Amino acid sequence: MRLSCQRRPPRAHSLAAALAAALIVASASAAAETDPETDPESGFVIAEGWETVKGNCTVCHSAKLVTQNSGSRAHWADLIVWMQETQGLWQFNPEMEATILDYLATHYGPRTDARRQNLPKRLMPPTPNSADEQGGTASDST
Numbered sequence: 001m002r003l004s005c006q007r008r009p010p011r012a013h014s015l016a017a018a019l020a021a022a023l024i025v026a027s028a029s030a031a032a033e034t035d036p037e038t039d040p041e042s043g044f045v046i047a048e049g050w051e052t053v054k055g056n057c058t059v060c061h062s063a064k065l066v067t068q069n070s071g072s073r074a075h076w077a078d079l080i081v082w083m084q085e086t087q088g089l090w091q092f093n094p095e096m097e098a099t100i101l102d103y104l105a106t107h108y109g110p111r112t113d114a115r116r117q118n119l120p121k122r123l124m125p126p127t128p129n130s131a132d133e134q135g136g137t138a139s140d141s142t
C-alpha cells in the first residue's frame, strides 16, 4: 500500500494568482499616469487654474468649444479679446487673466499633429447673411 505523499503544496496556485493581480494593478496605475485626469463634467484637465477656467469659460458655451481648441498663449489672448469686444465676455483682472492664459497655453497649447489653426473670426470674410443686410440686389430697385 502506497502512502499518498504527492500532494502539491497548496500555496502554488494562490501565489500565481496574487502575482497576476499585482501585475494588473501595476499596469492600470501606469496608464493613469500618462492620461491627465479630467473633470468628468466639463472635460477640463484638472491642473492649476482649471476651476477658474471652468467657472468663466462655460457660462456662454460648452466646455467642448474650449477643449477642442488649441493654440499658443497669444492665440488664446486674442480669442479672449475677441469675445470681450464682440460677445459680451467680461474683463478679467490681470492675475486672473494670467491664470487662465497659463492654463490654456499649457494644457491646450499648439498642436503639431493638427491642421493649421482656424482664422480668428475677425479675420473671416463677411457671411452671406451680413451682405444681405447691406442692401438688396439691383433688380429690387426697379
Ligand code: HEC
Pocket (backbone or CB within 6 Å): 053, 056, 057, 058, 059, 060, 061, 065, 066, 069, 079, 080, 083, 087, 088, 089, 090, 100, 104, 118, 119, 120, 121
Ligand atoms: C459672455 C459669453 C462668453 C464667455 C463667458 C466666454 N465665451 Fe467663448 N465664445 C462666446 C461666443 C458667443 C462664441 C462664438 C460661439 C460660436 O461661434 O458658436 C465663443 C467662442 C469661443 C471659442 C471658439 C472660437 C472659434 O474660433 O470658433 C473658444 C475657443 C472660446 N469661445 C473660448 C472661451 C474661453 C477660453 C473662455 C473663458 C476665458 C470663454 N470662451 C468665455 C462667448 C463667450
